[in-house]
Amino acid sequence: MNARLHNLSYPPRLELARTPTPLEQLKRIGARYGVTLYIKRDDLTGTSLSGNKIRKLEFVLADALSKEADTVLTCGGEQSNHARATAIAAAQLGLKCRLILRTGDPANPPAPTGNILLDQLSGAEIVWITPEEYRNRDEIFKREAAELRDKGRRPYIIPEGASNEIGAWGYIRATEELAANLADLPGGIEQPTTIIHAAGSGGTAAGLILGRLLSKMNTRVVSINVCDDETYFRRVIGRICENAIRTYNLDISFSRDRDIEILDGYVGRGYALAQPEELKLLYDVAQTEAIFLDPVYTGKAFFGMIRELKRNPAIFGERIVFMHTGGIFGVFPLANELAPLF
């Protein structure tokens, strides 16, 4: 099977991420469960720009520049990796950036650590809002964009996680890259492979699913949700895939029921709330393989993968690729929760 995705014409893209990222084997952890476990190092897409978001932003920011925007507006949780990546990429492109971030008490915003510190160092303006206000973020986006326009600026709104039909190209492209990685392995691209990743706003999952369908690769994509539930993610991922297929006239057949596989049950204490057993695994993976997972996304997804393997080592088949989608800066605000493990 050819590793290339056929007849694909990509929308405009900026080169912001360090790609292709390596595919590495986690020999010691894989051996514990009798599987061949690989990790796709999308935590190496950059230093400050580490993680999955920059792949999506390459396409979304190309669109922003084509529309002559001078300011990007986006949103997320207080330690949002997406907000940090947007702030840094904006600085790199000479754009201004306004971040709308969710926090319990906007009058007492969180200390500038982890991603927040990088947001501020990159010169982003931060607007703190409550979780209730965040539910109406579309209204807040409209309000902030209108205010910027009144000042003569040209705002461009990037949705949560850059998860829309434009951002999805980031992980269509990553699939093509992964196909080339797999082609070099024993068993090649024909050997069945399960791709496992954390789902937060659905764009990575949508790109991986579309990439799989476009390449007709022998892969299964398992999305482990770190918030909300299966019904929510089927809807969100389904919508992004359908919008992309319609907007770009993709010649594939897609079905929400057949093509989206959500492994629900690993949200734990809730979004961005880590449990001791998740942190223990994060510590174990760092010591065993020198891989640093993050407590919000990859730590939960890795925990889910290992739990399932403990129950049934055959559950994902012989060859697994865990997508390391980044998030390293999320460990710093958790120093106090991690300290008892040392």
Ligand SMILES: Cc1ncc(COP(=O)(O)O)c(C=O)c1O
């Ligand atoms: C480190 C990390 N991993 C995974 C995800 C999930 O990706 P997505 O939002 O595309 O579902 C995110 C962002 O939400 C993230 O920051």
